[in-house]
Amino acid sequence: MWALRRASLPLRSQAFNIRSSRACCANLELPITYGQGDACFHESCKSMPDGCLSSKRLYYTTQVSWNFSVDRRSFSSQAGAESSGEKDDLEDGFSELETLPSAEASQHEDELISEPELSEDEEEVEPSQHELELSENGADSIEKRSPRKRNVSELFKAILAFPAFSVHGALDKWVKAGNDLNRAEISLAMFNFRKRQMFGRALQLSEWLEEHKQIEFVERDYASRVDLIAKVRGLYKAEKYIETIPASFRGEVIYRTLLAYAVSTHNLKKSEEIFNKMKDLEFPVTPFTCNQLLLLYKRLDKKKMADVLLLMEKENVKPTAFTYKLLIDTKGQSNDMTGMDQIYETMKAEGCEPDITVKAILAKHYAAGGLKEKAEAVLKDMEGGNLKENRWACQALLPLYAELGQVDEVERVWKVCESNPRLQEFMAAIKAWGMLNKIEEAEAVFEKMSNTFKKLSSRHYYVLLKVYANGKKLTKGKDLVKRMADNKCDIGPLTWDALVKLYVEAGELEKADSMLQKAAQTNRKKPLFNSYMTIMEQYSKKGDTHNAEKMFYRMRQAGYMARLRQFQTLIQAYINAKTSPYGIWERMKADNIFPNKSLLAQLAQVDPFKKTAASDLLD
Template sequence: MWALRRASIALRSRGFSIGTSRACCAKLEIPSSCIEDDKAGILESPQETYDRCVYLKRFYHTKHGSSKFSVGRCGFSSQAGAKSSGEDDDLEDEFSELETPSSAQAKQTSNVADESDGELISEPELSDEDVDVEEPSQNELELSDAETDPIEKKSSRRRAQSELFNAIMASPGLSIHSALDKWVEEGNNVSRPEILLAMLNLRKRRMYGRALQLSEWLEAKKHIDFIERDYASRLDLIAKVRGLQKAENYVDKIPKSFRGELIYRTLLANCVVSNNLKKSEDVFNKMKDLEFPITTFSCNQLLLLYKRIDKKKIADVLLLMEKENVKPTLFTYKILIDTKGQSNDITGMDQIVETMKAEGIEPDTNTLAILAKHYASGGLTEKAEAILKELEGDNLKDRWTCRLLLPLYAQLGKADDVRRIWKICESNPRQEECMAAIDAWGKLKKVEEAEAVFDMMLKSVKRVSSKPYSVLLKVYANQKMLTKGKDLVKQMADSGCRIGPLTWDALVKLYVEAGEVEKADSILHKAAQQNQMRPLFSSYIAIMDQYAKKGDIHNSEKMFHRMRQAGYVSRLRQFQTLLQAYINAKVPAYGIRDRMKADNIFPNKGLAAQLAQVDAFRRTAVSDLLD
């Protein structure tokens, strides 16, 4: 652990200066511009430093120093139904931002994540960058069958659906209670394994509204005696469907005897998913006050949060882990490797890999893909190619690896390798592989090849979700093919796919790239008003960036306000764009420092330079002479 923390000292000494790169949305294939531009060190006053560190100071004044603790399996997992990879004894991957191959395989073997699902509630923020590799994405907290016995687990994986799930799916309208009552009246038994399987299927399809109704019905009808895992499941669903505040209120209603670590860990994970820094730190400190052990899972959640919002604090978390003898896991190393890679600190990234191997932890497929991505971005083509060859092996059979290789070869500009890998999948393509191929051909600016893959997928895949449409739409946006983009959206609507946040995001960027910012703004505004689903962070930022470039303060402030209305917590990225609008308009931004302080935003060097430019009372050499 000391070697690991020492590897981060350079980051800490320069204010954890990380360059922008974003890698959060891998899972959903749509880029998001939620990037923190931390290219330089941090400039802050002593008072600001004190205010900002008040939470972390509490980390070190613990009432217990026990490092002997066990991490039980909880009822949530982004790897639900997946085969155990042997690396998930801790819960770091269960609310993870970096998907393991096993979680991805679970997604490949089930028809999930369609925006057409009626109960779909949009994720808080689905991405941070153009995704080739599954780096920090905000995964689902899926109900796992991990607590059933091995025989039952194998049986559950073979069954794609349950009878209870089928009854729920057949229920018309928004409420499923009457359908559930009828199902019981027909003599069906409400057993815990049946409930777990139904919940698993609902969560895989992100039908959180119906999953929450099922949970409420079970408790109201007293079909099962609730245990802590059931309360944690309800808490997670409330956070997803009704928001964090409602989830916090629900915690107080849970009987004290069941209000254990799992409850607060679930709340912490949802706070992190929402990028809510203050609430996340409050929950972590609450867990300390309640004398729950400091677990790898909780520390990894903080690492994920600080990676996006306050990278300087990563070193503090590592110090805490060392102090409490909390061992880093493969997932911990993935976060740190990707963070170093985003800063283009390839040497530091390699040092963390060496430390990881010295601890007896070997990089998995996803970790190697992350390394290859950053080597390619850093211009180290030979090192990237070497890793890709290692991923392929002598005989490429793993289809999940194909899904990773396609965009990575495209990033290196290797069209022949993209074509070679695609031929392995072409005879029996899966939707995820098709999307990877469409994205890869788009990166290579080979639109016709991307369209050919899309057309093949429409013919071969039984049920096409809205995501492939969004991926092709992104290709059209990058190539500024507005007419083709419009036609694709019409085709999507005619096919019966529901247009949701992913499609809105691609459509917004299509119009933005075509120079029709006002049209993009109008589309996003109507989408937000007419649907329950929340638009992506990147959709707002894409429009706000364009207004800022024009020096349009009114519309930049309008987008800033809309993001707040949509529930997005203010962060550096928004203030950077807003300040740029004032700079381009050559107008002072009165009260902007107070606004940032109220939102608990502390400037890095780049933001401090922007603030100086919009300070109405700044002194210059000319003003001094005139005075």
């Protein structure tokens, strides 16, 4: 653990930071100031600053004060590295698709499905990014991790076929007909519902099982219910349900499931509250819990990642493969190749063998950083000498070789798969050809994919839509969306996001805006965070503060918590408009947003009270 922390030493914060007190002195009065030019805040706090995560408790406050100082260890070379990661919200696995629906939508729980999945003969099962990230999670007793190839549950089919979306009615009929309702059948049905993001029906199934006492619930069954309630009805309802769980089953798994959902929705305040609750209940600090905090701060506040590592050291919590994966990716996003290499070597020295995903992360950041030879060496290592024997590596290799601009290598890897491609290999090849601007090759792979599988989902059309968006092929993109509709494919957040980019790249910003607004108003599914930001950034470039503020407000309406990137984009709009955003400091403080170096520089440009040589003379 000490070796892991030492790897972070070259990255002592070089930017605006929070002063952390390592002593747990709740009554210590700390003067906290912010200084930039002539503007100044001076406040006192009688509690530990938000930046300090002690071994006992994680502190959060909305009345936060700021200090311009350099005294914290950080895992980001730049305090503002957050923005580079947030731009990849989509690429990170559509994590926004699992975000919380509005309260008004709860009455339609049975139809809360983001995008339909493939036909029942689909070979590969795609877990959500949330499930991939939380592979350590245990909330899966009545829905155990399933093999990659599974049949569709007969119970699942019966529920879908029952009229009026009545899950309870379908279950009553199932039992009355004498059908067996064992754990295996329930597990498979629950898996099918979750796979299609039909969380409302999965919740009704769980409720009926408990009400009719068809199975004996254990802690992980209750944890599964907590997760489903959070997804369908919100965190508040999930917390209220926890109070009804028998005390003997109200253990760590219940609360870590709640924590995992709060983290997946980027809810900083609630995540920290849940962590503190777990400490109050004297649950042990586990690698899973720490990984959740690291994941949260990697997305929202990279400066705090060092505090989590300090907590792990104090509590003697050993890093897992996922811990190293997060840290390596964070270093890469910050363009700190030396730090990334150090953590990679530490990982191996600690006996944690890097898997293909870790190597893919390394190669991706090497390629992005211009270290072509190092990237190629990692890719050859992933191939393992015989690509046909290591077929599972093809999916990762295709876009990585495309990132390096190596057409011949993409062609070579695709030939290994071409005779019998798996679904993910199809998608990786489409993405790779698109990155190389080989539109016809991408289209040919898509046609082969559509002929191989009976029914494709929006997610699979989205890959080609994105190729068209990057290639500014608006007409082709529109035609593909019409084809989706003709094939009765659900038009949801992924499709809207691709259309937004298509219109923006074609110079039709107003059309992109109106299309997204209409989609948000006429559907229960909310658009992706990235869709709003794509439009907001265009208004910012134009200096259109009115429409930039409108997009900021619409994101808040959609349920997205404020992030640093939003304020950076908004303030840039005011800079381009050569006007001042009055009250912006108060807005940032209310949203618990801490300025980094680049944001401070932006704020200095729009400070209406900043003194200049001319203003001094006039005064």
